[in-house]
């Protein structure tokens with residue numbers, strides 16, 4: 382039984398890491414990877430996920446804490 386729990390935990394961590402990596406790639410240090418414009422904070426959802434858009438209306442949503450420098454402290 383124990384190995385099953387360990388397996389599940391490893392899977393969860395693995396998917397968290399790959400999610401974060403994907404977001405980090407999309408976030409691209411604050412620059413839209415499609416057109417090179419800066420991401421603009423567009424909306425913050427109730428769970429704290431940030432929606433960004435660029436000048437050319439590309440979107441990205443960031444749920445991990447990878448956009449610290451740019452996020453506006455809306456929900457204190």
Ligand SMILES: [Zn+2]
Pocket residue numbers: 413414415416417418435436437438439
């Ligand atoms: Zn763009």
